[in-house]
Amino acid sequence: MKDILTQARLCREAAPTLTCLSAGEKNAALLELAAALEAHSEDILSANAEDVAAGRENGMSASLLDRLTLTPARIDAMAEGVRQVAALPDPIGELMEGRTLPNGLELRQVRVPLGVIGIIFEARPNVTVDAAALCLKSGNAALLRGGKEALHSNLALGQVMAEALKTHGFPAGCVQVVEDASRQSAQTMMGLTEDLDVLIPRGGRGLIRAVTAEAKVPVIRTGEGVCHLFVDESADLSMAADILVNGKCSRPSVCNALECVLVHEAVAAEFWRLALPKLEPYHVELRCCEHTLALAPQSVLATEADWDSEYGDFILAAKVVKDIHEAVAFINTHGTQHSEAIVTRELENARKFQLEVDAAAVYVNASTRFTDGFEFGLGAEIGISTQKMHARGPMGLRALTSTKFLITGEGQIR
Amino acid sequence: MKDILTQARLCREAAPTLTCLSAGEKNAALLELAAALEAHSEDILSANAEDVAAGRENGMSASLLDRLTLTPARIDAMAEGVRQVAALPDPIGELMEGRTLPNGLELRQVRVPLGVIGIIFEARPNVTVDAAALCLKSGNAALLRGGKEALHSNLALGQVMAEALKTHGFPAGCVQVVEDASRQSAQTMMGLTEDLDVLIPRGGRGLIRAVTAEAKVPVIRTGEGVCHLFVDESADLSMAADILVNGKCSRPSVCNALECVLVHEAVAAEFWRLALPKLEPYHVELRCCEHTLALAPQSVLATEADWDSEYGDFILAAKVVKDIHEAVAFINTHGTQHSEAIVTRELENARKFQLEVDAAAVYVNASTRFTDGFEFGLGAEIGISTQKMHARGPMGLRALTSTKFLITGEGQIR
Numbered sequence: 001m002k003d004i005l006t007q008a009r010l011c012r013e014a015a016p017t018l019t020c021l022s023a024g025e026k027n028a029a030l031l032e033l034a035a036a037l038e039a040h041s042e043d044i045l046s047a048n049a050e051d052v053a054a055g056r057e058n059g060m061s062a063s064l065l066d067r068l069t070l071t072p073a074r075i076d077a078m079a080e081g082v083r084q085v086a087a088l089p090d091p092i093g094e095l096m097e098g099r100t101l102p103n104g105l106e107l108r109q110v111r112v113p114l115g116v117i118g119i120i121f122e123a124r125p126n127v128t129v130d131a132a133a134l135c136l137k138s139g140n141a142a143l144l145r146g147g148k149e150a151l152h153s154n155l156a157l158g159q160v161m162a163e164a165l166k167t168h169g170f171p172a173g174c175v176q177v178v179e180d181a182s183r184q185s186a187q188t189m190m191g192l193t194e195d196l197d198v199l200i201p202r203g204g205r206g207l208i209r210a211v212t213a214e215a216k217v218p219v220i221r222t223g224e225g226v227c228h229l230f231v232d233e234s235a236d237l238s239m240a241a242d243i244l245v246n247g248k249c250s251r252p253s254v255c256n257a258l259e260c261v262l263v264h265e266a267v268a269a270e271f272w273r274l275a276l277p278k279l280e281p282y283h284v285e286l287r288c289c290e291h292t293l294a295l296a297p298q299s300v301l302a303t304e305a306d307w308d309s310e311y312g313d314f315i316l317a318a319k320v321v322k323d324i325h326e327a328v329a330f331i332n333t334h335g336t337q338h339s340e341a342i343v344t345r346e347l348e349n350a351r352k353f354q355l356e357v358d359a360a361a362v363y364v365n366a367s368t369r370f371t372d373g374f375e376f377g378l379g380a381e382i383g384i385s386t387q388k389m390h391a392r393g394p395m396g397l398r399a400l401t402s403t404k405f406l407i408t409g410e411g412q413i414r
Numbered sequence: 415m416k417d418i419l420t421q422a423r424l425c426r427e428a429a430p431t432l433t434c435l436s437a438g439e440k441n442a443a444l445l446e447l448a449a450a451l452e453a454h455s456e457d458i459l460s461a462n463a464e465d466v467a468a469g470r471e472n473g474m475s476a477s478l479l480d481r482l483t484l485t486p487a488r489i490d491a492m493a494e495g496v497r498q499v500a501a502l503p504d505p506i507g508e509l510m511e512g513r514t515l516p517n518g519l520e521l522r523q524v525r526v527p528l529g530v531i532g533i534i535f536e537a538r539p540n541v542t543v544d545a546a547a548l549c550l551k552s553g554n555a556a557l558l559r560g561g562k563e564a565l566h567s568n569l570a571l572g573q574v575m576a577e578a579l580k581t582h583g584f585p586a587g588c589v590q591v592v593e594d595a596s597r598q599s600a601q602t603m604m605g606l607t608e609d610l611d612v613l614i615p616r617g618g619r620g621l622i623r624a625v626t627a628e629a630k631v632p633v634i635r636t637g638e639g640v641c642h643l644f645v646d647e648s649a650d651l652s653m654a655a656d657i658l659v660n661g662k663c664s665r666p667s668v669c670n671a672l673e674c675v676l677v678h679e680a681v682a683a684e685f686w687r688l689a690l691p692k693l694e695p696y697h698v699e700l701r702c703c704e705h706t707l708a709l710a711p712q713s714v715l716a717t718e719a720d721w722d723s724e725y726g727d728f729i730l731a732a733k734v735v736k737d738i739h740e741a742v743a744f745i746n747t748h749g750t751q752h753s754e755a756i757v758t759r760e761l762e763n764a765r766k767f768q769l770e771v772d773a774a775a776v777y778v779n780a781s782t783r784f785t786d787g788f789e790f791g792l793g794a795e796i797g798i799s800t801q802k803m804h805a806r807g808p809m810g811l812r813a814l815t816s817t818k819f820l821i822t823g824e825g826q827i828r
Contacts (some may be wrong), residue, residue, distance in 0.1 A: 016772070019772070022763055067706075108791060114771075114803070224607035243825065250828065354820045354822075355433075355434055356434060369827065389528070390804040392816050393818075394819075402802035404775075404776060405775040411780070
């Protein structure tokens with residue numbers, strides 16, 4: 001078993017080669033990789049079966065088991081995902097800006113890879129392939145550290161990918177699946193400031209918080225979402241209720257789900273008359289302020305902790321507010337700067353909300369569900385950044401790049 | 415005396431107001447601020463005299479005393495700098511990209527302020543005003559922590575700026591000059607993850623390393639420069655010698671200075687015959703490999719530490735290399751990813767060098783001295799980033815911004 005330091009060093013050594021590859025070379029390797037996944041699906045499935053059996057034995061929950069389990073169809077979907085990444089435009093070499101300076105120097109700012117990207121994730125083997133493809137396409141080496149529950153699956157996928165890349169002459173360090181899945185190896189990884197350029201945690205809130213708090217390597221914080229809907233006095237209430245149901249009930253565990261609805265006091269009674277029957281089929285538990293409680297007697301009184309909770313479940317916090325000012329202040333206090341929405345007919349309030357709410361994505365008259373790299377037209381998604389530095393919101397390939405100034409002259413000095 | 419937590423909290427409270435200001439409002443306040451600096455130059459000079467007297471008493475070096483000392487002309491220059499910042503285009507609200515999605519949603523990505531920017535710097539009072547102006551222009555609140563040697567000067571400047579901003583109705587938290595200049599306050603500042611969005615150290619290598627290593631707040635690492643010149647076999651050797659002299663001798667203490675020259679073995683003898691007389695007037699000490707030593711007998715043999723040294727002085731490391739491959743590998747091992755230059759006539763080598771050298775600015779046939787926000791046409795400079803995340807190379811106003819997606823629909827759900 002290689003230790004994580006050895007594997008990180010392999011990534012660092014591979015990075016300069018990757019930086020210089022053309023889009024054509026990268027795409028050919030990605031297509032090879034996709035074909036290899038399909039060709040070796042038996043091996044991958046049998047490794048996965050070991051993980052699934054162990055998970056079952058250890059009492060893993062049904063939803064986690066489902067995420068862990070691979071099927072022929074899921075392997076095909078992985079391969080298809082890799083082909084889609086191959087089809088995307090290459091961000092590397094993109095000219096961001098350029099000018100000729102007064103002294104005749106030609107200045108260009110171009111996109112370059114970050115170098116080595118570390119990803120820490122949980123027991124979803126498809127992340128292994130997805131992350132590897134996005135890192136490769138953007139010219140980065142990838143150190144992939146998945147949950148120990150998926151170790152056999154991940155190693156099998158890593159093996160298949162390494163062989164496919166080898167036939168294209170790519171160094172083994174391009175994609176390294178971490179072999180030591182101990183807690184200690186994750187800790188070590190977070191301190192590899194020389195070998196990793198950035199660390200991206202993908203998974204639940206606990207994982208992300210731990211990595212953000214402990215890592216010495218620069219982190220891109222992703223995926224924490226306490227998202228709000230504000231139903232303004234002038235709102236189309238039926239539209240608001242539909243957006244609420246979509247935002248809460250379509251997939252409650254995803255980070256762009258609504259966790260809290262704020263309703264203008266002038267329309268609260270009418271809104272809840274409309275919304276309650278639409279929520280009912282989903283058995284949504286309401287935790288709310290006293291005013292809302294009077295309008296929705298089946299609900300329970302919220303505690304202070306409810307206003308900051310990412311339930312990830314069929315639970316919804318609800319509060320009546322006296323105006324848009326209170327709504328904006330509440331959101332900026334309790335939100336996680338992910339996705340926030342207003343339903344309104346008033347132009348002034350729409351503008352105010354989009355200007356003043358501090359979040360990665362701010363919606364007027366639309367569901368927060370659209371916060372997604374594919375929906376936004378980025379063609380891919382490595383995660384949704386909830387920080388302000390480097391990248392904010394859904395991150396596509398460009399989020400995995402840096403820039404470089406190239407200056408060409410004929411002997412200029414200063 | 416306000417403690418640093420109180421001051422940071424004032425910045426955080428001011429941030430939402432600053433986010434919403436128009437360019438016109440910010441510019442008017444900056445012009446007022448510039449006028450106030452001139453109007454109160456007596457007060458500023460007398461506060462500065464206290465710092466200078468104390469510095470002299472404590473045996474501060476002549477160069478540090480020079481950086482600390484203000485004069486009427488230097489105050490005028492500060493005011494003029496603020497007016498130049500006022501004249502720059504406002505980065506906030508800039509539309510980065512936008513599209514109408516297939517479902518009819520209108521998506522826009524716009525620039526927004528980062529929020530609260532912390533700056534830790536040394537005993538140069540002009541940084542106080544310069545940083546305040548750049549932060550304000552980009553809609554950010556600023557927490558400015560200068561060296562204790564300049565405390566009286568900085569507080570006087572802070573007072574003048576606060577009064578000018580107050581007449582425009584700006585909250586006091588827009589610019590806070592840290593009143594507690596103890597070592598403990600700097601430590602506290604580095605941990606203010608709730609109140610600061612980013613921390614930028616400005617100053618010497620020791621300061622930057624300490625802040626980068628210890629801060630919990632995201633840091634933009636700036637200003638460390640071990641820059642190289644590679645003189646290729648095909649170089650115009652006279653051009654190369656001029657670029658070397660400019661890069662080493664014009665201002666050795668600045669981060670874009672050359673610290674090391676690598677010379678192709680085929681032209682080493684001729685290059686040093688040309689270059690040595692040009693370096694002589696500056697009494698440059700050469701520390702070099704054995705091969706170079708034979709060509710420049712006045713020099714001394716380099717130790718391993720020399721290859722990683724940022725001298726900031728009239729000292730130059732020098733090495734003969736056998737080809738461009740060795741030069742690129744050496745630079746990528748020993749450089750600090752700041753500015754690197756090649757002198758060559760070969761197109762292939764020029765392209766190879768710019769592609770493979772991993773640095774913020776890579777030059778062909780020009781001096782590394784041009785790595786500077788003003789020279790690059792950014793209109794301003796808050797520092798030179800030597801990291802890959804968020805911003806790389808000279809940072810203008812855009813480096814002080816984040817982005818936000820604004821999405822407007824008519825009830826779309828997913």
